Amino acid sequence: MKLDKRTLDLGLLPVILVAVGVVLVLITPLVKANVVLTLQLGTLYVLFAVATNLLLGQTGLLSFGQAVFFGVGAYTVTIGSTVAGWPFWLTVIAAIAIPGILSALIGALSLRARKFYFGLITLAFSQLFFTLSRQFYDLTGGDTGMFGVDLPKWLVRPADSFRLTVVVVIVCVIALWFVTRSPFGQTLRAIKENRQRAQALGIDVYRHEWIAFVIAGSFTGVAGLLFAIGQQAAYPTLLDWQTSGIPLFMALIGGMNSFWGPIVGAVVFHFGRQGLVTYTSHWQLFFGLLILVVVLFAPNGIAGAVESIRRRIAKRRFLKEKP
Amino acid sequence: MSVVEEPGIALAARGVSISFNGFRAVDEVDLTVRQGGVHAVIGPNGAGKSTLFNLITGELRATGGTVTLCGTDITGRNPARIARLGLSRAFQITNIFPNFTVQESLELAVNAAKRHTLRFLPFRAADVPDEVDRVLEIVGLTPHRGRLAKELSHGDQRALEVALALALRPEVLLLDEPTAGMAPSETGRITDLIRDLVDKTDVTVLFCEHDVPMVFGVSDYITVMHQGKVLVEGTPEQIRGNEEVREVYLGVDEE
Numbered sequence: 001m002k003l004d005k006r007t008l009d010l011g012l013l014p015v016i017l018v019a020v021g022v023v024l025v026l027i028t029p030l031v032k033a034n035v036v037l038t039l040q041l042g043t044l045y046v047l048f049a050v051a052t053n054l055l056l057g058q059t060g061l062l063s064f065g066q067a068v069f070f071g072v073g074a075y076t077v078t079i080g081s082t083v084a085g086w087p088f089w090l091t092v093i094a095a096i097a098i099p100g101i102l103s104a105l106i107g108a109l110s111l112r113a114r115k116f117y118f119g120l121i122t123l124a125f126s127q128l129f130f131t132l133s134r135q136f137y138d139l140t141g142g143d144t145g146m147f148g149v150d151l152p153k154w155l156v157r158p159a160d161s162f163r164l165t166v167v168v169v170i171v172c173v174i175a176l177w178f179v180t181r182s183p184f185g186q187t188l189r190a191i192k193e194n195r196q197r198a199q200a201l202g203i204d205v206y207r208h209e210w211i212a213f214v215i216a217g218s219f220t221g222v223a224g225l226l227f228a229i230g231q232q233a234a235y236p237t238l239l240d241w242q243t244s245g246i247p248l249f250m251a252l253i254g255g256m257n258s259f260w261g262p263i264v265g266a267v268v269f270h271f272g273r274q275g276l277v278t279y280t281s282h283w284q285l286f287f288g289l290l291i292l293v294v295v296l297f298a299p300n301g302i303a304g305a306v307e308s309i310r311r312r313i314a315k316r317r318f319l320k321e322k323p
Numbered sequence: 324m325s326v327v328e329e330p331g332i333a334l335a336a337r338g339v340s341i342s343f344n345g346f347r348a349v350d351e352v353d354l355t356v357r358q359g360g361v362h363a364v365i366g367p368n369g370a371g372k373s374t375l376f377n378l379i380t381g382e383l384r385a386t387g388g389t390v391t392l393c394g395t396d397i398t399g400r401n402p403a404r405i406a407r408l409g410l411s412r413a414f415q416i417t418n419i420f421p422n423f424t425v426q427e428s429l430e431l432a433v434n435a436a437k438r439h440t441l442r443f444l445p446f447r448a449a450d451v452p453d454e455v456d457r458v459l460e461i462v463g464l465t466p467h468r469g470r471l472a473k474e475l476s477h478g479d480q481r482a483l484e485v486a487l488a489l490a491l492r493p494e495v496l497l498l499d500e501p502t503a504g505m506a507p508s509e510t511g512r513i514t515d516l517i518r519d520l521v522d523k524t525d526v527t528v529l530f531c532e533h534d535v536p537m538v539f540g541v542s543d544y545i546t547v548m549h550q551g552k553v554l555v556e557g558t559p560e561q562i563r564g565n566e567e568v569r570e571v572y573l574g575v576d577e578e
């Protein structure tokens with residue numbers, strides 16, 4: 001995929017993603033509707049995790065507020081289409097724009113603080129929106145949330161919303177892949193590696209972090225929009241800190257230092273949970289153990305473990321060839 | 324806030340001071356750095372050299388005084404702003420991007436210098452690769468371009484440290500103990516580099532150092548600091564012959 005020396009290495013990832021997407025779209029008619037719904041959720045979680053990892057893995061920002069953008073994206077769809085009765089296209093635009101604007105505001109405020117203070121402020125915003133969603137009963141349905149979304153005909157069947165989700169998620173993830181490979185993405189990585197040095201190079205760290213926050217928030221909003229379309233619901237839990245924890249766990253399991261780590265992490269987390277839930281109601285116990293094992297034995301997640309195995313094999317082969 | 328421009332002066336500090344809990348680490352320091360030369364600041368441990376440098380580059384905020392860079396007041400500006408205005412620095416403790424390759428480090432610095440860091444598509448700007456090659460060549464890191472910064476030898480890390488600052492094409496290059504931790508046999512590499520830079524380009528170098536013989540060999544002008552104040556300044560010959568300097572700093576061994 002190398003065009004000339006100005007093109008930064010794009011890797012195989014876009015090709016693999018498109019191939020997986022084509023397979024998913026083709027097999028949809030063969031899959032039962034309830035499985036399609038699970039697949040749809042898993043697919044949008046991939047976007048949720050990858051967008052969040054632009055902050056966590058790329059920039060080194062631990063935000064507990066990603067649920068705000070996910071939940072607001074979902075609520076905008078339910079409120080827009082049902083309560084406000086907007087046309088679908090307007091609902092979609094609003095569900096992308098509102099989380100984007102919110103992330104611009106929340107980012108501008110919370111990035112004034114550093115490290116765990118930043119984390120705490122984002123956590124406070126998450127709880128604020130969680131509380132608001134329960135208070136404004138007429139708009140949000142309070143604690144129960146809202147179920148049912150007025151969708152256009154071409155989106156009503158689970159298979160349709162799943163296909164849309166696959167296409168949107170792949171386009172968004174490839175866009176985020178490009179961002180991480182761009183001069184901007186490299187600058188974010190530099191900020192994570194050595195903030196003081198980045199500053200000494202004349203880089204306005206706050207501004208770059210803010211833009212990363214807005215990109216992550218906007219793409220997370222898209223994941224929330226897809227949630228509302230596929231699952232046809234929005235409820236307060238989508239806004240609270242447990243939901244913010246979901247993409248963080250995914251990135252942790254998959255490996256936050258690699259771009260495809262959170263993708264694998266999302267798949268393992270979501271389908272692992274689905275699998276466990278059918279056998280035991282204590283699935284969280286097993287996940288706790290999994291996190292423990294990852295942190296202790298594979299701090300760079302699945303992607304990191306695969307990478308170190310690959311390197312060991314390459315080394316052994318090298319030693320065999322040159323005795 | 325612009326000060327009347329004095330021609331030929333790259334950097335000027337006037338009455339710069341800072342106190343830590345009542346202790347005046349830098350006390351009413353005046354420093355005038357002429358364009359196109361090598362200016363060294365020396366002084367015993369705790370003389371306030373590094374603190375003065377941190378005041379100039381904006382890492383610390385002065386409690387008094389002003390700093391001007393080519394006639395522009397930079398007092399109290401943040402480090403990123405000052406770097407963009409043309410004063411870049413290398414740090415005393417090696418301060419690099421450990422998991423970046425040498426190539427990536429310099430691409431980053433060149434992107435920062437050319438304001439390309441807000442490009443969101445995976446393409447290098449046309450003017451980046453040649454500039455990276457140029458800087459690598461100057462500091463002699465071309466053979467190591469593919470290696471991770473953390474895997475370089477200490478001497479090469481020092482060279483990378485200087486290269487990062489140099490990639491910004493600064494008016495004034497500020498080097499905080501550029502040979503810190505280097506073996507005496509390696510320091511020649513840095514002094515040659517400094518001399519070369521000043522002779523071949525129009526950059527001005529301001530640096531502070533412990534290694535006194537090295538300073539005399541490379542500098543055009545020397546400021547001696549002692550207990551947060553400027554003790555004396557002058558050409559290497561003047562400093563070498565100065566009794567006061569011998570007493571506080573050079574000791575009897577210095578020849």
